[in-house]
Structure formats: structure tokens, C-alpha cells
Amino acid sequence: MTPRAVAATFLATACLAGPATAGCGDDVAAFRWPDGSTEFKIEIADDAEERARGLMFRESLAPDAGMLFIYERPQGVAFWMKNTLIPLDMIFIGADGRVNGIHSMAVPGDETPIPGPSRTLMVLEIAGGRAAELGLVPGAELRHPRLDQAAALWPCGQP
Structure with a gap:
């Protein structure tokens, strides 16, 4: 294949793959709901x-950043704010990617357990108050490659 043919094939493939996978990477948590959508640049906590x-000991968190906690299977979970220096919103997500609950403005340093709904697969922690600012509510759908794509309400590759 000539260099020009290789370049043309690469560009054609990139153009076809680009939009279908936009917003669906391990470092992005994309959400949609009837009145909006948003994306967060995330870190993964999966062990x-x-x-x-x-997010213990962090002194700040950008408005478009977060940490996605991923469990091996859906289960009951509880979080606390021990050694956490900033207020956080906790977005609880089921195995199909649906937001099943939101705990807003968790208090820094508070050791009171914050339980999520049963059968939680993932929890996204973001800056406190951010979910309300964006209008992110229960029922919103997450798109992320670590969800079972066959069960996901908004699978990767779907606009």
C-alpha cells in the first residue's frame, strides 16, 4: 500500500470512529437526561x-472533574467523608447506568455513613453542589465503557 493510501485509510477510519466513541473513554463519565447533558474528566477507583x-486529602476538585468508584457487582454501598477536605456530591449509579440517587453536599470530615441505593455498581464523586448546578437528577443515564454495554441504557457508540 502506498503512503498516500495508508493515510487515506487512516483518515477514513478516524472519521468513522470519531463521533461514535466521543465521550466514551475510561477517563470520561458522560451523563444525559431530558433537560441536559454533561461530561466529567474522571479518575477510576476500582479496587x-x-x-x-x-478523594481524601484533596484540597480542591475542578468543576468538571470527579472520581468514579466501580464495584465488581451491584451491591449496597456506604461512603463517609473521613479525611476529605472538600464538600462532595455523590452520584449513585446502577448496573444499567441509571442514576439511582444523589447525595448532595457531603460534609468534609463527617464520619456518618452515607448509604446509597441497593444494587449500586458505581458512584461518581464530584464537587459539592455541582449536580444541582447542572440539573443532574436521578434517572439520568451514564455512558461509560466499564458498564456492561448490552445492559447499558446509553451504550458507547450511541450518540
């Missing part, structure tokens, strides 16, 4: 040690 540390 016990990462989940235990979470």
Missing part, C-alpha cells in the same frame, strides 16, 4: 485500596 482512599 479496595483505591476506593478506601478516594
